[in-house]
Amino acid sequence: xxxxxxxxxxxxxxxxxxxxxxxxxxxxxxxxxxxxxxxxxxxxxxxxxxxxxxxxxxxxxxxxxxxxxxxxxxxxxxxxxxxxxxxxxxxxxxxxxxxxxxxxxxxxxxxxxxxxxxxxxxxxxxxxxxxxxxxxxxxxxxxxxxxxxxxxxxxxxxxxxxxxxxxxxxxxxxxxxxxxxxxxxxxxxxxxxxxxxxxxxxxxxxxxxxxxxxxxxxxxxxxxxxxxxxxxxxxxxxxxxxxx
Numbered sequence: 144x145x146x147x148x149x150x151x152x153x154x155x156x157x158x159x160x161x162x163x164x165x166x167x168x169x170x171x172x173x174x175x176x177x178x179x180x181x182x183x184x185x186x187x188x189x190x191x192x193x194x195x196x197x198x199x200x201x202x203x204x205x206x207x208x209x210x211x212x213x214x215x216x217x218x219x220x221x222x223x224x225x226x227x228x229x230x231x232x233x234x235x236x237x238x239x240x241x242x243x244x245x246x247x248x249x250x251x252x253x254x255x256x257x258x259x260x261x262x263x264x265x266x267x268x269x270x271x272x273x274x275x276x277x278x279x280x281x282x283x284x285x286x287x288x289x290x291x292x293x294x295x296x297x298x299x300x301x302x303x304x305x306x307x308x309x310x311x312x313x314x315x316x317x318x319x320x321x322x323x324x325x326x327x328x329x330x331x332x333x334x335x336x337x338x339x340x341x342x343x344x345x346x347x348x349x350x351x352x353x354x355x356x357x358x359x360x361x362x363x364x365x366x367x368x369x370x371x372x373x374x375x376x377x378x379x380x381x382x383x384x385x386x387x
Contacts (some may be wrong), residue, residue: 194234217251
C-alpha cells in the first residue's frame with residue numbers, strides 16, 4: 144500500500160512522543176475556522192500515550208482547537224471502569240482541563256441502537272464531510288490479538304462495510320454491546336494511526352503487515368485503508384519483532 148508508513152520505536156515513550164508531535168503539527172497547521180477532529184482509541188497502549196501527553200504537552204498544544212470523539216465505546220455508564228471515556232477523562236481531559244464543549248462522548252448508558260444513531264448524528268454535525276461521509280482529521284486505532292479494530296470483531300466483519308457512521312457491535316466472548324465507527328468512516332479519515340505494542344501483538348502485526356492474505360483477509364484490521372489520506376503504523380520493537 145503506497146500511502147502506508149511503518150515507524151518502529153525502541154520503547155513506548157518514544158512512540159508516545161511521536162504521536163504527540165503528529166497532533167501538535169496537525170493543530171499548528173490548522174488555519175481553518177474548524178477545530179481539528181480526532182477519534183480516540185481505548186486500551187492500555189493509548190492510555191500510556193494519553194498519560195505522556197498530559198505530562199509533557201499541557202502548554203504545547205492548543206487543546207481548544209481540538210475536538211475529541213471516540214472510535215468505539217463499551218455500552219456502560221461514563222463512570223464505569225470499562226468506559227473508554229472514563230479512562231481518557233481521568234488521564235487526559237481532566238488533567239489538561241479540556242473544555243467540555245470539545246469532548247463528544249458516546250453515551251454508553253443509553254440504549255445501544257438509539258445511541259448508535261445519536262452518535263452518528265453528533266459526528267455528522269461536528270465533523271466536516273467528504274462525499275457525504277464524515278472525514279476525521281485523525282483516527283487513532285488499536286488492534287486486538289484476534290485482528291479486531293475499533294469494536295469490529297472477526298465474527299461481525301460485515302459491520303466494517305456498513306454505510307452507516309456507527310454500528311452496534313457485540314463482543315464475541317462477553318456479549319457486551321459496543322458502539323463502533325464503521326470502516327466507511329475510518330477509511331475516510333485524512334490520517335489513520337494504527338498503534339500496537341508488546342510481544343503479544345507481534346503475530347497479528349506480522350500477518351497484517353507482511354500481507355499474508357490467506358490469514359489477514361479474515362481480520363477487520365486488514366480492511367483499513369486510507370482513501371486519499373495517510374495510514375501510519377506506530378510499533379515498538381516487541382510488536383514488530385516478527386516483521387519481514
